[in-house]
Amino acid sequence: MRALKKFYQILCKPAVHYSLGFLTIGGFVAGILFWGAFNTALEATNTEAFCTSCHEMRNNVFEELKPTIHYSNRSGVRATCPDCHVPHKWVDKIARKMQASKEVWGKIFGTISTREKFEAKRLHLAQNEWTRLKANDSLECRNCHEFDSMDFTLQAERAARQHSSSLASGEKTCIDCHKGIAHELPDMKGVEGYQ
Amino acid sequence: MKKLLLATLLLVSSVVFAANEGVMSLRSQSLDVQDPAEKLKNYPKENLQQPINYIQQPPLIPHHIRGYEVDRKTNKCLTCHSFKNFKRYGATKISVTHFINREGQALSDVSPRRYFCLQCHVPQVKAKPLVENTFEPTGALAE
Numbered sequence: 323m324r325a326l327k328k329f330y331q332i333l334c335k336p337a338v339h340y341s342l343g344f345l346t347i348g349g350f351v352a353g354i355l356f357w358g359a360f361n362t363a364l365e366a367t368n369t370e371a372f373c374t375s376c377h378e379m380r381n382n383v384f385e386e387l388k389p390t391i392h393y394s395n396r397s398g399v400r401a402t403c404p405d406c407h408v409p410h411k412w413v414d415k416i417a418r419k420m421q422a423s424k425e426v427w428g429k430i431f432g433t434i435s436t437r438e439k440f441e442a443k444r445l446h447l448a449q450n451e452w453t454r455l456k457a458n459d460s461l462e463c464r465n466c467h468e469f470d471s472m473d474f475t476l477q478a479e480r481a482a483r484q485h486s487s488s489l490a491s492g493e494k495t496c497i498d499c500h501k502g503i504a505h506e507l508p509d510m511k512g513v514e515g516y517q
Numbered sequence: 518m519k520k521l522l523l524a525t526l527l528l529v530s531s532v533v534f535a536a537n538e539g540v541m542s543l544r545s546q547s548l549d550v551q552d553p554a555e556k557l558k559n560y561p562k563e564n565l566q567q568p569i570n571y572i573q574q575p576p577l578i579p580h581h582i583r584g585y586e587v588d589r590k591t592n593k594c595l596t597c598h599s600f601k602n603f604k605r606y607g608a609t610k611i612s613v614t615h616f617i618n619r620e621g622q623a624l625s626d627v628s629p630r631r632y633f634c635l636q637c638h639v640p641q642v643k644a645k646p647l648v649e650n651t652f653e654p655t656g657a658l659a660e
Contacts, residue, residue, distance in 0.1 A: 390584055478562040478580065480597075483607070502586055502593075510591040515602075 364419065370402040376429060379403075382440050386505045393504075406462045406504065407451070445508035452497055460496035467496070543648045558642040567641060570654045575637035576609070582640055587633060594634045595627070 337345060366372060374380040384403075387393050392401040409415050427433075434440040434447075455462065469489065474482040488494040498515065501507060510516035540548055560581040567577040585593040595611075596602060603610035615631040616624050653659070 479565075480563075480580065480606070502591070503584070507586055507591045509589075516591060516596055 364415075367419070368404040368408055370404075373403040378429065378434050378440065382434075382437065383505050390504050401466070401504075405465070409458070409461065410465060441508075444506075448501070448505075448508050452501060455497040456495060463496040463500070558644055560640050560642055564641065564643070568654075569658060570652070571658065572656075578638050578640040580640065582635075587635060592627075592632065592634070599627075 340348075374384045392406075394400070408418050432439075434443050469485075472485060474486050477485065484494075484499065488498075489496070501510075501513075542548055542552075544552060546552055560583070563580050565579045567579050569576060582593075587593060597606040597608040598611050600610055602608070611627070611631075613623070615627050617631075618624055618628045619630060
């Protein structure tokens with residue numbers, strides 16, 4: 323308690339030995355360094371390599387991603403994990419990163435440490451993502467797939483029919499039809515639109 | 518006697534050898550030669566004209582099916598082709614035969630033996646037939 327009081331007193335007193343210039347400029351530089359380090363660390367957790375460093379991701383969802391078009395395709399553009407699962411806007415990104423602390427908890431206690439445990443949780447985990455994408459109108463899809471840039475005449479007939487009606491009217495969003503676009507689906511009994 | 522035996526043996530083996538030389542695979546490749554790998558073919562996004570060639574032929578899939586999951590957990594085909602959904606998507610509906618189990622009873626949903634669509638229905642690539650085929654549909658299916 324006494325130490326805390328002393329610390330508070332130091333904080334409240336004006337500096338005796340350091341100039342105002344040193345404190346402000348020094349503080350500014352330290353701020354830049356801190357921000358740079360923080361952002362670098364944050365971005366380091368936003369890479370495919372980081373996501374797949376845990377076997378839970380590497381052996382399940384990452385393996386399932388590999389044969390899909392979002393991993394390898396004719397033009398060589400890859401959507402990595404954070405492209406779809408982490409919002410790009412800073413505030414939303416931080417919010418998602420805070421939620422991810424739950425995933426650290428899961429990692430420590432081995433919530434999905436085996437394939438069986440993962441399969442048992444798959445519906446729950448998938449539903450989290452479906453709800454998130456439904457709520458933000460499939461924002462992470464639309465970061466690359468912009469509706470206004472779609473040429474229906476170049477799409478297959480079935481695709482054009484859906485995109486020009488339900489998607490155009492805003493009645494449906496990408497995730498409503500494109501569930502399981504990058505990973506295996508859970509047991510879909512009772513999910514809307516599935517048998 | 519020994520000479521005769523040797524002569525016959527020689528004759529037989531030469532005949533066998535000659536016959537062997539003439540054996541070709543249907544792709545006109547000698548049997549001991551590995552075929553060069555065929556170029557991979559891409560499924561077209563859509564190829565809507567796929568005729569039925571014989572009675573009870575399972576219709577071909579007239580579109581690509583990349584990434585369509587059909588397993589114990591889900592069946593992507595049925596999201597459009599089921600009785601429930603076909604109208605909405607303008608898709609062909611599966612026939613009622615898919616509801617009948619092997620005892621001949623009609624079930625209320627797709628029979629497990631008919632659940633795995635790709636066992637009978639397949640998409641088609643535009644490929645030259647490997648061997649010549651003179652099959653012609655007859656009767657009602659003849660053009």
